[in-house]
Amino acid sequence: MSQKACVLVVDDDADMLRLLSIRLTAAGYRVVGVSSAEAALSQLAVALPQLVISDVQLPGMDGLALFAAIRARHPVLPVILLTAHGTIPDAVEATSRGVYTYLTKPFDGKALLETIARALVLSATAPVDEPVAEAWRADIVSRSSAMAEVLAETRLVAASDASVLIRGESGAGKELLAQAIHRASPRAARPFVAVNCSAIPEALLESELFGHVKGAFTGAVANRRGLFQEAAGGTLFLDEIGDMPLPLQVKLLRVLQERQVRPVGAQQSVPVDVRILSATHRDLEAAMAGGEFREDLYYRLNVVTLTLPTLAQRREDIPLLAQHFLDRLATKYGKKLNGFASDAMSALATAAWPGNVRQLHNVVEQVCALTTTPLIPLALVQRALRVPTVEVLTYAEARQRFEHEYLVNLLKLTDGHVADAARLADRNRTEFYRLLQKHGLTPGLFRGESLPGEAPDLPVAL
Incomplete structure (x- = not known):
């Protein structure tokens, strides 16, 4: 690990903060010191370090809450907690949730440096230049x-x-x-x-x-x-x-x-x-x-x-995704678009989204194509959300649904006789049986007076 690694140190004790900064600087690390969790989060928004060292007992948001916030925003950023005797149980529990490790005060300086070195070597950390590091996932727009x-x-x-x-x-x-x-x-x-x-x-x-x-x-x-x-x-x-x-x-x-x-x-x-x-x-x-x-x-x-979570399970990403799609599609359609009206964005954020991100993209494309104003109004969003679900089917999904309905109709027409149904479909019986198995259809359900009207539909994810 490069000796130029950046370490963010969080401690409300000014003497401890100064001592840690001196020790780490002498060991070749670049150190940023702050006295509160809130200040640490502000610093993380400006530049990402390669390691965070935080006291557990802090004014306002404590070190455990700071770790939770870091975990949500930067899941691979390692965190070391500094704990007094009374907070050891909390720190031990935190390690099960992803804290790299904890050190008990007073700690040995050599042990601290060894722990930091191991954390930097073994952890899949996000480098300081986050935009470059995140290029691998640039197409995945998310903050959830x-x-x-x-x-x-x-x-x-x-x-x-x-x-x-x-x-x-x-x-x-x-x-x-x-x-x-x-x-x-x-x-x-x-x-x-x-x-x-x-x-x-x-x-x-x-x-x-x-x-x-x-x-x-x-x-x-x-x-x-x-x-x-x-x-x-x-x-x-x-x-x-x-x-x-x-x-x-x-x-x-x-x-x-x-x-x-x-x-x-x-x-x-x-x-x-x-x-x-x-x-x-x-x-x-x-x-x-x-x-x-x-x-x-x-x-x-x-x-x-x-x-992968459904879009409904990551609703905080909907405004981000909607604006991302709008920015790209505005270029495609040659329009100058500023965004969504607040009630229009609210409608997007609360919709059911059975078709997930693909459906959201289709809705944004429709409103982008139809809008005559820079700000997308609620009426257009509501209109797009009422588009029949076939509009968000992929080719493969539409084909799957067609095959199922086609087979159901053939079995109804022939009272469940596979040989007759296969003949009408111009398929041999073996191939036809394979199609029926693929779609979960039982020919016997279509025979006799007591047939249920139609075979139960297979669930089709949109």
């Missing part, structure tokens, strides 16, 4: 504690090569988080390749992932590299992994185990070096129980899990 926790875990996970499974509702920003992991990883200079497993027809997905050789199938007029090879040395992001067909799950597992891919029609395998990130809005545990997702593949992909 819920996202701060996710991003702190993300930064730590990114340094490894472990496979990561990102969970979250549709529209929550799973691909953005995957890109952030890639940018913060040692593979950042190599390609980031994303593929939506539910958006590519099953017959083409294998070729898309693993490539093919000339003549492997009708239309294969030349050799083609798959996405695994395109991502060589970098990161491959498998979005909606829960929708991958079972036969392809077997082949993906083999690739992950052997670190080799065999293009469709090829005789030889090709070595690949990629990091796998995957994402889903499905309950994979339920899918495994239902035989729709392989358990061995699940554990291979799910070395580390990151769970």
